[in-house]
Amino acid sequence: xxxxxxxxxxxxxxxxxxxxxxxxxxxxxxxxxxxxxxxxxxxxxxxxxxxxxxxxxxxxxxxxxxxxxxxxxxxxxxxxxxxxxxxxxxxxxxxxxxxxxxxxxxxxxxxxxxxxxxxxxxxxxxxxxxxxxxxxxxxxxxxxxxxxxxxxxxxxxxxxxxxxxxxxxxxxxxxxxxxxxxxxxxxxxxxxxxxxxxxxxxxxxxxxxxxxxxxxxxxxxxxxxxxxxxxxxxxxxxxxxxxxxxxxxxxxxxxxxxxxxxxxxxxxxxxxxxxxxxxxxxxxxxxxxxxxxxxxxxxxxxxxxxxxxxxxxxxxxxxxxxxxxxxxxxxxxxxxxxxxxxxxxxxxxxxxxxxxxxxxxxxxxxxxxxxxxxxxxxxxxxxxxxxxxxxxxx
Numbered sequence: 001x002x003x004x005x006x007x008x009x010x011x012x013x014x015x016x017x018x019x020x021x022x023x024x025x026x027x028x029x030x031x032x033x034x035x036x037x038x039x040x041x042x043x044x045x046x047x048x049x050x051x052x053x054x055x056x057x058x059x060x061x062x063x064x065x066x067x068x069x070x071x072x073x074x075x076x077x078x079x080x081x082x083x084x085x086x087x088x089x090x091x092x093x094x095x096x097x098x099x100x101x102x103x104x105x106x107x108x109x110x111x112x113x114x115x116x117x118x119x120x121x122x123x124x125x126x127x128x129x130x131x132x133x134x135x136x137x138x139x140x141x142x143x144x145x146x147x148x149x150x151x152x153x154x155x156x157x158x159x160x161x162x163x164x165x166x167x168x169x170x171x172x173x174x175x176x177x178x179x180x181x182x183x184x185x186x187x188x189x190x191x192x193x194x195x196x197x198x199x200x201x202x203x204x205x206x207x208x209x210x211x212x213x214x215x216x217x218x219x220x221x222x223x224x225x226x227x228x229x230x231x232x233x234x235x236x237x238x239x240x241x242x243x244x245x246x247x248x249x250x251x252x253x254x255x256x257x258x259x260x261x262x263x264x265x266x267x268x269x270x271x272x273x274x275x276x277x278x279x280x281x282x283x284x285x286x287x288x289x290x291x292x293x294x295x296x297x298x299x300x301x302x303x304x305x306x307x308x309x310x311x312x313x314x315x316x317x318x319x320x321x322x323x324x325x326x327x328x329x330x331x332x333x334x335x336x337x338x339x340x341x342x343x344x345x346x347x348x349x350x351x352x353x354x355x356x357x358x359x360x361x362x363x364x365x366x367x368x369x370x371x372x373x374x375x376x377x378x379x380x381x382x383x384x385x386x387x388x389x390x391x392x393x394x
Contacts, residue, residue: 008034008358009352010036012035013031013180015036015039015088017038018079018089018090018093020050021048021055022059022136022166022169023120024090025060027118028063029060031176032062032360033360039063039066039373040060040064041068042367043069043070044392046366051366057337057338057339062359062360064369064372065363065364065366065369066374067366074388075394076101076102076103078378078393081378083108085112086115087115087116087180088115089105090118090120092120093121095124095125096130105192114183114188116180116190116192117192117193118195119194119195121196121197122197122198123196123197136163139200140164143164143198144202145201145204146158151223152222164197164200164201167200168196168197168200171195175193229246230284231245231248231281232245232246233288237292237300238293238296239296243292245288245311247309250273252310259304265284330347331347333359335362370389370394371385374388
């Protein structure tokens with residue numbers, strides 16, 4: 001059997017995406033690009049708040065789209081009909097919203113016991129803050145990332161990417177796959193997947209909790225220096241570029257001294273082992289910075305690559321778009337859209353060797369597949385669909 005004959009990993013899995021803005025649709029797109037049939041559900045007339053933007057067409061690609069008014073009893077019945085046939089429902093309403101609409105996960109599982117309900121929210125489905133509104137930047141602050149980001153003499157700074165939304169989307173996709181597997185090995189019963197934006201970030205905090213327990217001190221802002229990780233900084237090259245070098249193990253430090261043609265550094269008692277280098281980080285960083293400043297970016301990257309020292313220019317988006325490595329790994333892909341023409345977008349991750357993912361098609365326009373899905377899947381007649389549309393149900 002050739003790879004062309006293999007079924008995608010999620011072939012036959014039906015997903016209802018009732019999420020909006022970012023984390024939940026991003027999760028749904030990951031599933032879609034590995035074979036799931038994902039149906040995007042939006043409100044009639046306007047769609048989700050950013051419908052049609054370049055963010056929308058990116059994070060909802062490879063999905064089909066329907067409209068459904070969940071405030072109308074007939075809309076609720078259509079939604080239940082979709083969920084009755086689905087393997088997964090993804091939503092990011094504020095906790096309690098599905099329950100208030102009489103669409104609680106357990107009630108949906110009365111018709112479809114195997115349904116997985118993946119729920120993404122700011123603070124999770126439980127806890128005293130569950131009903132608080134939450135977006136990416138709020139989650140970053142609540143998780144402690146913003147506090148630790150920036151310079152010691154300045155205020156907290158947010159990261160340049162929407163880390164919480166995308167991390168939560170990846171976590172939700174992973175949780176969905178775990179729940180599907182659990183269903184398959186445990187008698188076909190579904191469950192809820194509860195993903196909080198802040199928890200997807202807090203999970204990445206490393207040893208901050210343990211360090212606080214040991215010292216009763218917060219990890220404070222320290223700019224580009226990460227306490228204890230030496231030498232690791234960014235320095236300016238002779239031609240004005242910023243270069244990151246990370247040579248924190250003994251082996252990479254030795255290779256760095258070889259690249260710098262500074263064997264004397266290995267005999268310097270300030271730098272003889274990791275413990276001493278941590279104590280004298282400012283001195284070694286100054287020495288490395290002076291060396292970097294004598295070379296162009298091309299020169300320093302070549303010599304560091306030759307000696308196996310981890311290093312890179314600090315990339316802007318323009319660098320990413322033109323870099324041969326991104327091109328070779330198909331990490332900038334051209335995807336059509338109805339509203340904006342063909343757009344470059346990030347490629348597919350993870351990379352599977354036998355059953356890779358694929359962008360199946362552009363993001364749906366509002367209600368584009370109403371007749372295809374409601375008629376073909378739920379068996380609703382054209383006349384009834386026309387009436388539902390006229391009544392604002394779809």
